[in-house]
Amino acid sequence: MDYQKLFESGVNQEAVKAWRAQGKKAIGYICCHVPVEIFEAMDIMPVRLRATDCTESPDADTWMSTFSCSHARGMLQYWMNGTYELDGLVTSDGCMMAARCFDNAEYQDKNINKKNLFFKEIGAPRMYKTNSLARAYYVEEIKGLVKDLEEFTGTKLDNEKLKTVIGKYNEVRALIREIYELRKADKPVISGEDCLKITLSYGDYPVDEYIEMLKAFLADAKNRAPIETGRARLMLIGSAMDNPGYLKVIEDKGGLFVNDAICHGSRPFAYDLEIKGDLIESIADYYLGRILCPRMLDNRVELQKMIVDTCKEFKVDGVVYQKMQYCECWGGESLFLEPDLKAIGVPMLQVEREEHLANAGQLAIRAEAFVEMIEK
């Protein structure tokens, strides 16, 4: 099995086209609080929208203004310019920018382009551990999604198939975690840039094909040369990051990313979906209970603890906290996280960025200085 496609980080729609050519539906989703297992179980290919390589977004800027996160604008740009040709779009209210990207796409397709696509926004609670009512609400939201998808596709959701699909996604999660384990080595065989490419391609392929590619990569991993150039082990945290080139700039200066806390990276794969009784309830528990990003209001302590623990486990020398401009969601973690990291001797570099790599030179200088400061 050729796994090289895992490293093509650009938005790749070949698999989507092939899928749709079989008469099957492919639906885009924004934000990782959308339960993709349900799509796949209904023979719908879930395609996570991203904005990789989007260097300008003039059409989306007109709709969302430049006072919006450029990741969201980039996704809208790709939606508008046909980079994504899909049968619909689903989002949860991950953050307001994700929601507005969806709103603008829906508005244009319904009112201007007069397309008959599937649009659905599901409400995902922002409090789970401290709110005993959240699960029941989210369960109903998921059931609403299932009902609408059944109407759209004419296919009933089959519980047995859903169980099988959950198993497949758990397999993906386990394989990705296996890849992350490789990064614990003193001289890992995979860079942060390459690892991000692998996790990004998750949204471009049907689950079966992705599993095969991951297995092939892992089988071959022992043949990869250890990376000798890393002078400082880094962890990447912050806003939605779908630009491997950004990591490359830092790694070219001697940094080596060995883990991350980003939604296009490790976080969607960190835990398995455990089936405990009702399938939809199990899905709800999984999606709300994960430590994923600060969109949940009652998980900040756990999120920050997870970052600190990961630093210890992966022998991290420094954390790179990148904040997308106009991304509030990931904007406020330093107040409590920085002292916690300081307590374990891990400095944090905070950088602002845009979706496209506009400030590579400046970033390289800051990265070089940071690496020099923390290298051992």
Added chain:
Amino acid sequence: MAKDTRLEDAVMRGEMSVFEFCCQKVEGQMERMKERNPDLLWTLEIQSVMWHNYRDAQKSGKKLVFFGGPVPVDIIVAFDCIPVYLDTVPIRLSPNPVLTGKFIDSAEKYVPQTTCGLCKTYLGTLLEDQYGSTPDAFVYSAVPCDSSRVVYPNMERLMKVPTFSFDYPYRRDERGLNYLADQTEKFVEWMEDFTGKKLDWDKLKEAMTNSNRTYELQGKCADLRKHKPCPLPGRMLVLNGTSNAMACFPEMGDLLQKELETGEMLIELGMGPCVNGEKHRAALLQNMLWSSSGVMDWLEREYDTVAVMDAFGFQHGDLYQDLDNPRDCYLTMAKKMQNNPMIHGAAGPSENFVYLVDKIFEDYEPDVSLFVGHIGCKHTWASAKMVTDMIQNKYGIPSLYLDVDGIDGRYKSPDEIKAAIAEYMDTVVNK
């Protein structure tokens, strides 16, 4: 004569609390008003009550409950606690960019510069320990926006006081309504634990009755603005925001009663705020120009244009129906939270925002459309084209887009704002 800045200087040095500053400021304003314009004293009384309540609550043995976003304030009041609406602090300080600047700069050490100025100011005030009182509890909801979602949980951890947070459903539908009503019932239990008292339904009824009076009167005042010429000045729209904090206090109803009587009298006299007669009617499509509210006076003076309504949504609030039926009341509270003014398009799908603005154009017939957008309100910026396209297509009115910071006056001076609006008025409206 040089401006007396002793109070501001004391705040800047950290020697005076924000609550004390606001009390002394409003006292000074009232003294001057008594001398120069005693007939308008009523416009300040609500401010006086509110800030003195905040400052003196704990001295009089009452618990101080800070709150952010839409929460059932009536319940807090029914437990004999004083609710402190966080937004009132930045709004009150905003005419002075030096003061807001102090707290905003402090907050920007920890949150991005692009965070909403309201949130940065109340986080900064906490970081500088300058509220003047330590809250006894904190209640917040998961709206209005991503800025508050970052700042409220951080404030919760800084305050270290009992905290209750409402999860706010994205859509305004029946499921969301029941979800919020169920949380409201849990909130009552939480308040009982926090205060050690059982809910006194009669007290809650009193608060709800006051609240009904406030929103009925606010609706009537809003209706007055449909009249041509609009009898009330644009600046009075700013007062509406006080109802988020004070709706269930009788003083809020008293203020609106006076506003209503004044407006009715002006209609009878055929008068409005534009001395040369009303030529244009403006709709404000986004946040209020708190830091430069004088711009609305200037519009009335220079362009005979009155701001008839804003898109906060203070037109007609939800009213309690059956005050003896707890579930019905909790559902109304949930509805109030869902439709809470100042949330409009922010907390849910853009279609809510588009609908609200459409209603304004239908009901108030403005011919000037100003999207004078607070930069912190990124989610409304991201809906702006849908809103302004609707206005253009349905009403044939082109909109002005202008970025401002409603709280941080350092972003754009009133003169810069006026220049941009003047250009639009001269080249588009009066061409």
